[in-house]
Each structure stands twice: as structure tokens, then as C-alpha cells.
Amino acid sequence: MTLIEPPGLSSPSQTSAFRIAEMPEAERPRERLLRLGSGALKTDELLAILLRTGTVREDVMTVAQRLLVERGGLRGLAGSDLATLAEMHGLGPAKATTIAAAFELGRRAALESGGVQPLVNQPADIVRLLQPEMELLQQEELRLLILDTKHHLLAALMLYRGTVAASPGRVAEVFREAVRRGASKIALAHNHPSGDPSPSAADIEFTRQLVQAGRLMDVDVIDHVVIGHGPMRWVSLKARGLGFE
Secondary structure (H helix, E strand, O other), rough: OOOOOOOOOHHHHHHHOOOOHHOHHHHHHHHHHHHHHHHOOHHHHHHHHHHHHHHOOOHHHHHHHHHHOOOHHHHHHHOHHHHHHOOOOOOOOOHHHHHHHHHHHHHHOOOOOOHOOEEEHHHHHHHHHHHHOOOOOOOOOEEEEEOOOEEEEEEEEEEOOOOOOHHHHHHHHHHHHHHHHOOOOEEEEOOOOOOOOOOOOHHHHHHHHHHHHHHHOOEHHHHHHHHOOOOOEEEEEEEEEOOOO
């Protein structure tokens, strides 16, 4: 017996991905942006412009809205690593890299501060630069701030993901970048995904090795900050005298 598919229906394999261009012109996010400016668009519309296409079962606006719900909003999406994004339904590697690149451009624009490089004189400056992003991360990351002699920020680098551990290799990696970029001072920060910024024994030992190596190489380690969740959830190891004896 041959089954006849009802008119107007098609199997997923016969359905092409929905595109923004197939939406009514007045509702297309790209056209709305051109006409009204980016500030007039909602977050899901801006995300839909980056995604460009939906899936065989969801139009692109539905995909954008679902991603924001699943990741807990824009901040949650920004804190998702590339592998997590790529595995989400409706994304894949190409769209995941587009989203990651957009967030990274935003972070770099925020750091430039109108062409004047930010000053990093105290732990609160490190937190102000890094916490908005790092408190959202689901994996531990170590960030290195490269500074000039007057404490101006020259570069902010992500050195590695994974638990901070005291080892010659980790310490060498930090100073390899510092020397390559001609740094006279550096600051470090890493996050605790648990939200509790209390330094571990490994954090303290790693800091001690960094400070000792910095003295030998004439590079001043001005601080190492552990970042948790929330405005006041961070710890300066230097302020507590941990590893800076």
C-alpha cells in the first residue's frame, strides 16, 4: 500500500532551512536595522542577523529566542565556550564561531576606552576589566594583563583553560608572553566557576612561583585576583599577602 502525504506537508528531509529573506519585509531584522538603527532591535533580532538561517523545523527568530532562553540570556550566551555553542541545536561550528567572534569584538571595543588604554593600578581595576565576562564562564580560565611602566594596559590574554596549578610549565607560559610583548609589569586573574573566590592552596603556590620568577626576570607581578560570582565576590591575593611574601 502506498501512503500519500497530505497536501501542504513535507518531511524534514524535503524542507529547506528558513531564511530571514523569506520573512515579510517589514519584519526582517536586517531591514529594520537599516531603517531604524541597531538600538531599535531586540536582542533576539540582533542574534538572528548573526545566525542568518534557522533549521528544518525552526525559523531563525525561533532559534535565536530558544538559544537565549537555554543559555539564560545574553550574558549566559556570552559566557558559553565555543564547544558548548557548537553543540547546541541550530548552531554548529560555523554559527558558533560567528557568535564567539561578535562577543570578542565587543569585549575588545570595551577595553579600548576611546583609544586611551585603561590603567591597572589596583585589584578593583582588574575586576572591572575582567569580571563581567569571567564570572559567567563555566570553565576555569587564566587571564594575563600585560602592562607598561605606567600601568597602562597593553594586552589582555587568555592563557589557558583548566585548573590553575603550580608547575614550571605554567609559570614559563606566563613569562613567555610577558617577555615577548616587552612587559615591565603583569597582573593575573582566574575565575572559580563555583562562584566562591576563596583562593586554593594551588592558587597560592602558583602565585608564589610567579612572584619569584618575576623578581628574577625583572617583571613586576602586581597582583593575582580570583573572580567569583557577584559584584563583591573576588579576592586579591596580594591584598591578603598570599604568595607575595
